Amino acid sequence: MTQTDLRDADAPALEKRAGGAGTLRRIATHQIAGPLAALIVAIIVFSVTTSTFFNVGNLSLIAQQSVVVGTLAIGQTLIILTAGIDLANGAIMVLGSVVIGQIAVTGDPVIALVVGLVVCVAVGAVNGLLIANFRLPPFIVTLGVLSVITAAARIFTDSASYPIDSGLLTVLNQGPTVGGVTLTFGVLLWIGLTALLAYALGQTAWGVRVYAIGDNPRAAELAGIKVKRLLFGVYVVAAVIYTFAAWQALGRTPTADPSGYSTANLDSITAVVIGGTSLFGGRGGVVGTLIGALIVTVLANGLTQAGIDSLYQQVATGVLVVIAVGVDHLVRRRQSR
Structure with missing residues (x-):
């Protein structure tokens, strides 16, 4: 057998070996690899x-504690x-929850949910209109809307909270128990929304266009993508997701409180960044965001059980955010180049 024959005989084995190495390399360099490794390490350390x-x-x-911010972070990821x-986003969720809560006190909870959805979508549409059509900076627009919505929620309720006793509005905090683990409907909804948006971003033309706008809006426009319409739609879709988060919040704490979840906006951004989505746009995804939300909750839960002061928990979370942004910048x- 000649040397050429030997090389030809070994070719399938070499290709198989190269393919295996390539698979491992793709897994190791996948965008969720870093956040997933961090989550596993944190679980091992605290265990x-x-x-x-x-x-x-x-x-x-931990799963139940992550659900509200985790769902908010899905919408934040799209944006x-x-x-x-x-x-x-946190203020929109709170406004939706207090509208739902106040209507449900004397009315039909189904109507309350529909009205809450309409209110959240209306605010999201205002954001989308100002940012997409008038080209105003998202940071400034949403900061201004944050102030308006926070005040509106308190004016609407006279700064009073409303206890929720409707079974429909609190149902998301219930669910089946499997192997001693209670899988609430809120958690299942969070996972379902993550799977749905992961599919939409990864397997549809809409998802491709969302990434294209984040990567280079001018190039996306030249490629025929209707940037304004799509950007407006992203803010509306995000607002629909915030309504689901409002429903989950009513299940987690059966009280419509206009002062609740005051740091939810920053918490959702933290989950998105730690989950590997770039603040510069065009890179990342909702699966990483789910992992990022779990990391934040695992960190808080584990440090609390270890007897570490909550101030140090904030320090640890802040360090993770800076590291994630630094890594993204280097990448x-x-x-x-």
Whole structure:
């Protein structure tokens, strides 16, 4: 057998080996690889250092604690992918929850949910209109809307909170128990929305256009993408997701409180950034955001069980955000060379 024959005989094995190495390389360099590794490390560390962290009850609690901010962060991800930002998402959710709560006190909870959806979508449409059609900076627009909506929620309720006793409005905090882990309908909704948006972003023309706008809006426009219409639609879709978060919030804490979730906007941005989505737009996804939300909750839960002061928890979260942004900046610089 000649040397050429030997090479030809070994070719399938070499291709298989190269293919395996390529698969491992793709997994290692995938955008969610870093956040997923960080989540696994955090779980291992807290499982070793505390005796109460790694049990089914606590893991179920972590998922439930992540659900509201995690769902808000899905909408935030869509907006950040277009190189925007939504500082008003938490306030929109709170406004939706108090509208739903107040109508449900004397009316039909189904009508309350529909009205809450309309209110949230209307605010999202205003954001989209000002940013897409008038080309105003997303940071300034949503900061202004944050102030207006926060005040509007308090004016609407006279700064009073409303207890929720409707089964429909609190149903998302219920759910089946599997192996000692309670999977609330709110958690299942969060996972379902993540899967739906992951498919939409990764497998549809709409998703391709969202990434294109975030990467280079001018080039996207030259390619025939209706940038204004799509950008407007992203803010409206995000507002629909915020309505789901409002429903989840009413289940988690059966009270419509205009002062609640005051840091939800920053928490959602933190989850998005830690999950690997670039603040510069065009890179990232909702699966990473789900992992990012879990990282933030695992960190808070684990440090609390370890007896660490909450101030240090904020320091740790802030450091993670800075590291994530720094890594993203380095990756972008390398790609631009």
